[in-house]
Amino acid sequence: xxxxxxxxxxxxxxxxxxxxxxxxxxxxxxxxxxxxxxxxxxxxxxxxxxxxxxxxxxxxxxxxxxxxxxxxxxxxxxxxxxxxxxxxxxxxxxxxx
Numbered sequence: 652x653x654x655x656x657x658x659x660x661x662x663x664x665x666x667x668x669x670x671x672x673x674x675x676x677x678x679x680x681x682x683x684x685x686x687x688x689x690x691x692x693x694x695x696x697x698x699x700x701x702x703x704x705x706x707x708x709x710x711x712x713x714x715x716x717x718x719x720x721x722x723x724x725x726x727x728x729x730x731x732x733x734x735x736x737x738x739x740x741x742x743x744x745x746x747x748x
Contacts, residue, residue, distance in 0.1 A: 661687060687740060
């Protein structure tokens with residue numbers, strides 16, 4: 652996705668003036684909110700990503716993680732609806748796990 656203006660606290664994508672396909676940006680913001688607001692962590696910190704995560708699951712990633720989590724340090728990955736991809740959100744100061 653192209654670089655869009657983002658909110659300061661949760662880095663949610665904002666709609667831009669005269670932006671085509673606004674639903675893509677809006678849907679990305681909803682997926683991020685769904686992952687971060689009242690997140691329930693399945694396990695963690697873990698080094699190996701799950702082989703087949705269910706949509707909406709979150710994990711704390713251990714240092715030295717492998718596979719698609721390699722080099723990500725502590726984060727809250729999630730399996731969103733989009734083709735089972737895993738996204739990463741780094742906890743901000745003050746977030747509690």
